[in-house]
Amino acid sequence: MLSKSKSISHQHLKWSCIFLCVCISVCLSLPLESKEQIELSPLVLQGHVLNDKIYDIKNSRFINKANLLNSITDNKYILLGETHDNIKHHENQAWVIDELAKLSFSTSVSFEMIDDTQAEFIASRDIKKSDDLIKLLNHYKTAWQYEDYYKILFDSALEGELKILPANIERKKLYNIIRHDKNKLPIETERLMSEVSLTADLENSLQKEIVESHCGMIEKETAKPMMTGQQIRDATMALSLLNSSADRRVLIAGRGHVRNDRGVPVYLSARDKEARIIAIALLEVEQDKIDIAPYLDNEDVKMLPFDYVWFTARADRKDPCLSFKKQHK
Numbered sequence: 001m002l003s004k005s006k007s008i009s010h011q012h013l014k015w016s017c018i019f020l021c022v023c024i025s026v027c028l029s030l031p032l033e034s035k036e037q038i039e040l041s042p043l044v045l046q047g048h049v050l051n052d053k054i055y056d057i058k059n060s061r062f063i064n065k066a067n068l069l070n071s072i073t074d075n076k077y078i079l080l081g082e083t084h085d086n087i088k089h090h091e092n093q094a095w096v097i098d099e100l101a102k103l104s105f106s107t108s109v110s111f112e113m114i115d116d117t118q119a120e121f122i123a124s125r126d127i128k129k130s131d132d133l134i135k136l137l138n139h140y141k142t143a144w145q146y147e148d149y150y151k152i153l154f155d156s157a158l159e160g161e162l163k164i165l166p167a168n169i170e171r172k173k174l175y176n177i178i179r180h181d182k183n184k185l186p187i188e189t190e191r192l193m194s195e196v197s198l199t200a201d202l203e204n205s206l207q208k209e210i211v212e213s214h215c216g217m218i219e220k221e222t223a224k225p226m227m228t229g230q231q232i233r234d235a236t237m238a239l240s241l242l243n244s245s246a247d248r249r250v251l252i253a254g255r256g257h258v259r260n261d262r263g264v265p266v267y268l269s270a271r272d273k274e275a276r277i278i279a280i281a282l283l284e285v286e287q288d289k290i291d292i293a294p295y296l297d298n299e300d301v302k303m304l305p306f307d308y309v310w311f312t313a314r315a316d317r318k319d320p321c322l323s324f325k326k327q328h329k
Helices: 004-028 065-073 087-101 116-122 130-137 146-159 171-179 187-194 200-213 220-242 264-271 320-327
Strands: 054-056 061-063 077-082 107-115 163-168 248-254 277-284 308-312
Touching: 054 065, 065 087, 065 277, 065 308, 077 087, 077 264, 087 107, 087 146, 087 248, 087 277, 087 308, 107 116, 107 146, 107 220, 116 130, 116 163, 130 146, 146 163, 163 220, 163 248, 171 220, 187 220, 187 264, 200 220, 220 248, 220 264, 264 277
Parallel strands: 077 248, 077 277, 107 163, 107 248, 277 308
Antiparallel strands: 054 061, 054 308
């Protein structure tokens, strides 16, 4: 039997590891903040046959941007799932925002990249320029490279006079919530989460995704609190959209958050029973996959859990697992 001091030490180590994994979970999905990454990741495979093609999953056909825009404007919730360090994804998202800004209805844009703590800091300020917004956001240390990757989106939203909303929960606050068994979970978030129940298959899929995103170097048990963290963030993003008063409500977030089967759309549908939702995945092409079939069929799903897939060139980045594994040998 462990002594009391050893037991406390063990618990402290356990939660320290979980906090580290939560941080890694966030950071592996973000652009690396190293001295080596000063410039944008260059794009490769721009000559790929699927580059810039848009695929309508439900109707099994390719469409053009005009068709996509028609589908977008028919929906109340417009979810744009990205790879964070791919500038082409942000250019495509900015195009959507620009097109929505031309229309007569009101539009808000919720950002995973802005959390509730930052929101309190910028709430009372009349922000007209993206440089001013970025300066304010950078009062809080995050891994987001606002100037490099998100200025184009802030420009589009501010120039179109669209409302910018936070859609995330501050990292340390999330850790404390997980550690204390949701005791500090906002009531509204807790209520929304209670309305959603994922199947065992979907939970296993999420767990597998988290383990793989950590380079296979964490145990399944360690992934469980991180699964909770992912679900809290999904619910938080959904609430940002639900609480907006705009006619059209856009979400800018990582691709995993906009999945129709277990992401933000599930929480939107739980609260807004007649929700009109469109989930668009911006997806990097792969060298040897020149046909649509390999992207649509894998061991976890027989059809990608989105409404549309917009293929893009790849960002030429270093494998984050190489440095991660080296540090944890």
